[in-house]
Amino acid sequence: MGLAIAVGLPPQHGxxxxxxxxxxxxxFGGSPVNISGPTAAFVVILSPIVSQHGLGGxxxxxxxxxxxxxxxxxxxxxxxxxxxxxxxVIGFTxxxxxxxxxxxxxxxxxxxxTDSANEYLPRLYSYLTALPTFRWQEAFVGFTxxxxxxxxxxxxxxxxxxxxxxxxxxxxxxxxxxxxxxxxVDTIATRFSYKVGELSFTGIPPLAPxxxxxxAIEMDSLGEVYTLFTSLFGAALAIAILGALESLLCAVVxxxxxxxxxxxxSELIGQGIGNITVPFFGGIPATAAIARTALNVRSGGSTxxxxxxxxxxxxxxxxxxxxxxxxxxxxxxxAILIAVAWNMSEAHHVVHLIRxxxxxxxxxxAVCYGxxxxxxxxxxxxxxxxxxxxxxMRRMSExxxxxxxxxxxxxxxxxxxxxxxxxxxxxxxxxxxxxxxLKIISTVDPGIKKVVLDLSDVPVIDTTGMVNIRSLANxxxxxxx
Numbered sequence: 001m002g003l004a005i006a007v008g009l010p011p012q013h014g015x016x017x018x019x020x021x022x023x024x025x026x027x028f029g030g031s032p033v034n035i036s037g038p039t040a041a042f043v044v045i046l047s048p049i050v051s052q053h054g055l056g057g058x059x060x061x062x063x064x065x066x067x068x069x070x071x072x073x074x075x076x077x078x079x080x081x082x083x084x085x086x087x088x089v090i091g092f093t094x095x096x097x098x099x100x101x102x103x104x105x106x107x108x109x110x111x112x113x114t115d116s117a118n119e120y121l122p123r124l125y126s127y128l129t130a131l132p133t134f135r136w137q138e139a140f141v142g143f144t145x146x147x148x149x150x151x152x153x154x155x156x157x158x159x160x161x162x163x164x165x166x167x168x169x170x171x172x173x174x175x176x177x178x179x180x181x182x183x184x185v186d187t188i189a190t191r192f193s194y195k196v197g198e199l200s201f202t203g204i205p206p207l208a209p210x211x212x213x214x215x216a217i218e219m220d221s222l223g224e225v226y227t228l229f230t231s232l233f234g235a236a237l238a239i240a241i242l243g244a245l246e247s248l249l250c251a252v253v254x255x256x257x258x259x260x261x262x263x264x265x266s267e268l269i270g271q272g273i274g275n276i277t278v279p280f281f282g283g284i285p286a287t288a289a290i291a292r293t294a295l296n297v298r299s300g301g302s303t304x305x306x307x308x309x310x311x312x313x314x315x316x317x318x319x320x321x322x323x324x325x326x327x328x329x330x331x332x333x334x335a336i337l338i339a340v341a342w343n344m345s346e347a348h349h350v351v352h353l354i355r356x357x358x359x360x361x362x363x364x365x366a367v368c369y370g371x372x373x374x375x376x377x378x379x380x381x382x383x384x385x386x387x388x389x390x391x392x393m394r395r396m397s398e399x400x401x402x403x404x405x406x407x408x409x410x411x412x413x414x415x416x417x418x419x420x421x422x423x424x425x426x427x428x429x430x431x432x433x434x435x436x437x438l439k440i441i442s443t444v445d446p447g448i449k450k451v452v453l454d455l456s457d458v459p460v461i462d463t464t465g466m467v468n469i470r471s472l473a474n475x476x477x478x479x480x481x
Contacts, residue, residue, distance in 0.1 A: 001188070001204075001325070002333040002340075003038040004284060006100065007058070008050040010192045011325075013282055014038045015318055016209040019311045021274045021286035026307030029270025030078075030263035031251040035292035035307050036274060040340050041092075041246050042285050044099050045238050045377040051118040057232060059279035064229075064236035065243065069272030072244060078264025081244045085391050087361040088384040089245060090349055091368025095380065097345025098373050100337060106130075107334035108146075110138030110186065120373065137176055137183045142331030145169035149339045162336055169332030188333075189326040203326025206319055209281040238381040239275075243287035247271050250288035257297045291343075364391065396428055419449035426457040431464035438472050444481070451481055 004014030018037035025036040049058045072078070099120055105127055106113065113130040117123045145165045152161030173185040184190075189203035196205070251262040267288075275285055296306050317325075354362055364387050371380035423441050444451060453469070455461075 001328070002337045003040060003043060005188075005330070005333055006040075006043045006103070006337055007046040007284060009055060009058070009284065010194065010204075011188055012194075012204050012318070013055075013284055015204070015314060016281050017278050017283035017286050019315050019318070020209055020281045020283050021278045022311035022314070023308050024277045025270050025274035025286065025288070026304040026311075027270075028266075028273045029247075029288075029304075030266030030268075031247075031254055031288070032260070032262075032304050033254045033258060033293060033297050033301055033306065034247065034250055034262075034267070034288040035296050035310055036247070036271070036286050036288045037292065038284055039246060039287050039289050040100055040337070040344055041096055041242055041287070042239060044096050044372065045235055045242065046284060047103075048118050048376065049232070049235055051116075053228070053232070057228070058284060059282075060228070061232045061236045061239060062275050062283075062285040063279045064232060065239035065285055066272045066275030066277075068237060068240035069244060069268050069275060071272075072240065073265045073268030073270075073272060076265050078244075078248060078266075078268050081241075081248055081264070081268075083392065084245065084384075084388045085361070085364065087353065087357070087365040088368050088388050089249070090346065090353060091365040092242070092245070092372055092377075092380065092384060094345045094347075094350050094365075095369045095372025096377070097341040098369075100341035101345075102127075104334035104337050104341075107186075107330040108139065108142040108338065110135030110331065119376075135183070137185050138329075138331040141169050141172045141176070141185055141329050142335045144172060145332040145335035146338060149335065162339070166328060166332055166336060169335070170328050173329035173332070174327060186330045187326065188328050188330065191330055192326075204318070204322040206322035208315060208319065209283070211280055212282065213280070234378045238378045239285050240272075241381050241385065242377070243271055243275070243285060244268055246290075247288040250290045250293050253290055254293050254297060257294065258302065360391070393431075396430070419447060420452065421448050421450075422452040422454055424454045424457060427459075429455075429458050429461040429465035429468075431462060438468050441472060441476075444476075446479075448481060451476055 001011035001014050004011050004017075014037075021036050021038075025034070026032075029036070046058055046061075049061055053060075072081070102124060103120075105111065110133070111127055111130040112133040113123075113126040115122070115126040115129075117126055145168070148165040148168055149161050152159075152164055173187055176182045176185040177187070192204070193200055193202045194205045195201070196207075247267055248264050251264065251267055254260075255262055271287060278284070278286055292310075296310070299306075301307075350365070353365055357365075367387065368380055368384045371383050421444060425438075441451065441453070
């Protein structure tokens with residue numbers, strides 16, 4: 001519920017995502033214990049889409065992301081996604097956590113900003129200018145909920161701290177809203193409404209998700225359709241990449257807990273099918289969630305049936321307890337999201353990276369974090385993928401070298417020949433390493449008449465590598481070698 005609200009939608013859309021997406025992804029995914037649904041990682045991407053294109057644009061971008069995920073799985077890109085460097089991933093997650101936490105200040109302390117900016121920094125500025133509208137009752141409920149969440153970790157009782165905090169926060173809000181001498185606290189019921197036919201109701205509808213075409217966007221020409229698709233494609237690609245990262249990371253964590261091995265490509269296909277399906281039931285983009293999956297494994301879940309039961313239980317909750325869920329205060333939801341953002345930012349890993357990591361890794365983290373917070377997630381994902389590729393090429397090029405073989409190391413029939421030298425080329429000879437690896441060979445002594453290249457330790461060579469070998473041969477030939 002809180003994630004849908006953070007995106008700018010009514011809470012039932014988050015519930016529909018967990019119900020439909022949880023079942024579909026569990027049946028088609030490559031990790032039998034993953035629990036999928038809406039996650040905090042998507043909030044930074046989805047919120048601007050809702051502001052600019054509404055619910056229809058969000059559902060369309062989720063549908064496109066699903067198609068991209070299926071394509072990634074069919075192209076066997078699952079293992080490539082898993083190789084994205086740690087500084088890139090931690091930069092994304094820390095940046096997302098920062099944005100989510102700070103944007104919850106509005107509901108946490110009851111601010112009423114006059115400006116509804118889409119970008120992060122202008123929106124944050126509007127919150128600062130709205131500080132005079134601070135409402136103490138909202139802050140009291142919100143901070144009480146937040147304190148309970150973090151304090152409950154020390155209590156030796158097997159009850160989720162988030163659930164306890166939400167129940168107590170709801171109880172506080174109910175007291176405020178029913179005591180004549182106390183000011184009212186904003187709740188889901190006072191913030192959101194829905195229609196059934198011609199009748200209007202407040203809160204969360206006690207209805208199961210129903211099939212409907214999600215593209216409720218009026219457009220007058222094919223040009224407008226094309227413009228919409230092109231404007232949403234970047235967001236869809238960012239959703240797909242972030243969803244792939246989150247789900248595969250979750251699957252790796254689950255493997256460590258269960259001792260099994262997941263299929264990364266099947267997991268991407270399953271995530272894609274799920275995200276293609278959920279828009280037709282009003283759901284937002286979904287991916288596997290580490291917290292839910294870890295709880296599933298610790299509770300004994302070992303098959304997709306556990307995820308299906310989880311989704312069916314959520315459906316039963318919506319059908320029977322929707323009026324009670326509507327009493328949850330907005331400040332308590334904001335407090336829960338702040339706690340989620342803190343946990344996903346993994347501040348202790350950030351501190352460890354800054355203190356002990358190489359400067360290059362710290363720089364990559366800073367770039368990804370800064371772009372996520374200051375610019376937007378689409379730019380951050382694109383830059384992160386480019387940085388990941390650059391780091392991969394740099395490290396692979398460091399593995400490739402050319403070494404002059406001494407007489408006793410060279411091939412037996414070369415050892416006694418004068419004017420002949422042999423070089424052992426070791427490592428992949430691709431576009432990122434070929435020039436550097438072969439450059440040293442062009443500087444042989446003037447008395448050398450023949451150069452022999454030993455490529456037996458080269459596992460792969462691409463077109464650039466072959467062109468560099470030909471260029472080296474031409475250079476040596478011009479010198480009479």
